[in-house]
Amino acid sequence: MKKILKNAYVLMSADAVIKKLDILIDNGIIIEISENIDGENAEIINLENKLITPGFINTHTHLAMSLFRGIGDDLTLEDWLFKEMFPREDLLNDELTYYGSLISILEMLSKGVTTVVDMYLFMKGSAEAVKDTGIRAFLTRGLGYDNDDGWKRRIDETLYLFENYHNNYNIKIGFGPHAPYTCPMNKLEEIAELTKKYNTFSTIHLYESINEREMYTFEDLEKTGLFKNDVIAAHCVHVDEKDIKILARNEITVAHNPSSNLKLGNGIAPILKMLEHEVNITLGTDGAASNNTLNIWDEMRFAALLQKKNGPEKFKTEEALRMVWENGGYALNEKIGRLEENYFADLIVIDLDSLEFYPKDINRIKSHIVYSPINKVYATMVNGEWVYYDGEYPKLKGKEYFEKFHKLYFDIEKKFNSQKS
Ligand SMILES: [Zn+2]
Incomplete structure (x- = not known):
């Protein structure tokens, strides 16, 4: 399904100027980036007070x-x-x-x-x-x-x-x-x-x-x-x-x-x-x-x-x-690293309410990104799909991964230490 990311500020590349733009995505690809894209037959995602940049x-x-x-x-x-x-x-x-x-x-x-x-x-x-x-x-x-x-x-x-x-x-x-x-x-x-x-x-x-x-x-x-x-x-x-x-x-x-x-x-x-x-x-x-x-x-x-x-x-x-x-x-050699038509929809959404990004002045945002790292982004999209969204990983279910990771970690350390001694 087509997606339109609406009402966010967008920084398309390192040298671009930040603007309020909509992004139309279909089949993993950015189809259009412009002001006020018409939303028929598309999922509309309102990203007011957010910043979108390339991933x-x-x-x-x-x-x-x-x-x-x-x-x-x-x-x-x-x-x-x-x-x-x-x-x-x-x-x-x-x-x-x-x-x-x-x-x-x-x-x-x-x-x-x-x-x-x-x-x-x-x-x-x-x-x-x-x-x-x-x-x-x-x-x-x-x-x-x-x-x-x-x-x-x-x-x-x-x-x-x-x-x-x-x-x-x-x-x-x-x-x-x-x-x-x-x-x-x-x-x-x-x-x-x-x-x-x-x-x-x-x-x-x-x-x-x-x-x-x-x-x-x-x-x-x-x-x-x-x-x-x-x-x-x-x-x-x-x-x-x-x-x-x-x-x-x-x-x-x-x-x-x-x-x-x-x-x-x-x-x-x-x-x-x-x-x-x-x-x-x-x-x-x-x-x-x-x-x-x-x-x-x-x-x-x-x-x-x-x-x-x-x-x-x-x-x-x-x-x-x-x-x-x-x-x-x-x-x-891949169409990534910029937000541009025909590029992959690989992008991130940053909440402009993150304190690291205060003052919320779009003229300072590039400086904030480089010099004021935030702990977590609001959302991450790869190939047109949300892979991280507001603290969740939509493609993964359950929390058993974390327990399994620790069990395996302690097993391997035990083995390593017994081989050493
Ligand atoms: Zn290395």
């Missing part, structure tokens, strides 16, 4: 890691990953990743994220959680090389996802080589071929910690052919000018994860330098185990504040908005 795009996370939130708060990336995360991940299965992903998605939907890029394992669980909640997702099975059998199994798992989920349930599948230190160059060549064959994207962690500079170069990466297709490179904290030029000439998108980079003590990515070279920058929360919130509003705020160390005029408010909207749509 946020979180381009880097590991959904099921909500299971590991709060573990290893004060460790380096290497200790956190090899001592705390990898041994626990060995205990995962599809059921655990389903509930872990579900909790992360619910948190994100309540905060206005409509699209997420996930890289993890037991991705069938993640895909099922996406299906049940209705978020838009770009899913990748994390790929590393230990031996030929393990490698083949992981590639097969990716191909299983293609067969069962690609272009269904708001899901697209890509390739997720974890990082060059877990996935050697000859394997990246293989992934480059597969990415081309399946006409999809890949995502990889690059130069997250300073130690990685000793392990590989961006020239080596470029030679693998990986950069010939769409790539989202997470972090890029320790890139120099030469590396940035390689990112720019290959049109690689960087997923900037300021909170995670700070928490793991990796540093601050040189975002202004990358912007000078016109690198497409997007934002990610990373997983709940290294953040620990999945609040993309915080990432916007940090991204802006951290770059202001070079002078407050250097980083504009709109730049932070572009990173969660248009730049994400561009990175993913």
Whole structure:
């Protein structure tokens, strides 16, 4: 059924001017945005005193890691990953990743994220959680090389996802080589071929910690052919000018994860330098185990504040908005990140009575969005369907998910601790 969102203020994109407009939606697509749309044969939704903006795009996370939130708060990336995360991940299965992903998605939907890029394992669980909640997702099975059998199994798992989920349930599948230190160059060549064959994207962690500079170069990466297709490179904290030029000439998108980079003590990515070279920058929360919130509003705020160390005029408010909207749509090659005719109806509704948004002056709203994060949005729509509305998740029924999540969490911790001792 057609829907008309009426009487709300609408911010169509980062550079737009806020206006009172109606939005007509049919079959998941925005058909018209204008003043006073006629309401015949449509469900009318009155959103007086609300603001509608594009939904946020979180381009880097590991959904099921909500299971590991709060573990290893004060460790380096290497200790956190090899001592705390990898041994626990060995205990995962599809059921655990389903509930872990579900909790992360619910948190994100309540905060206005409509699209997420996930890289993890037991991705069938993640895909099922996406299906049940209705978020838009770009899913990748994390790929590393230990031996030929393990490698083949992981590639097969990716191909299983293609067969069962690609272009269904708001899901697209890509390739997720974890990082060059877990996935050697000859394997990246293989992934480059597969990415081309399946006409999809890949995502990889690059130069997250300073130690990685000793392990590989961006020239080596470029030679693998990986950069010939769409790539989202997470972090890029320790890139120099030469590396940035390689990112720019290959049109690689960087997923900037300021909170995670700070928490793991990796540093601050040189975002202004990358912007000078016109690198497409997007934002990610990373997983709940290294953040620990999945609040993309915080990432916007940090991204802006951290770059202001070079002078407050250097980083504009709109730049932070572009990173969660248009730049994400561009990175993913999808009609998302703007409210425009023929774009997907992926949007959020913010209650202008939220105290963080006082004073209710539409000339200040962009500043409020970037610098005054609110705890929860009023509603979130993906593909024309409400996936979060006034505190409820219309596609999910019952509360048993939360109990199940905790039961599984305590089981896995018990197993982990008994293996340690
Ligand atoms: Zn990550």
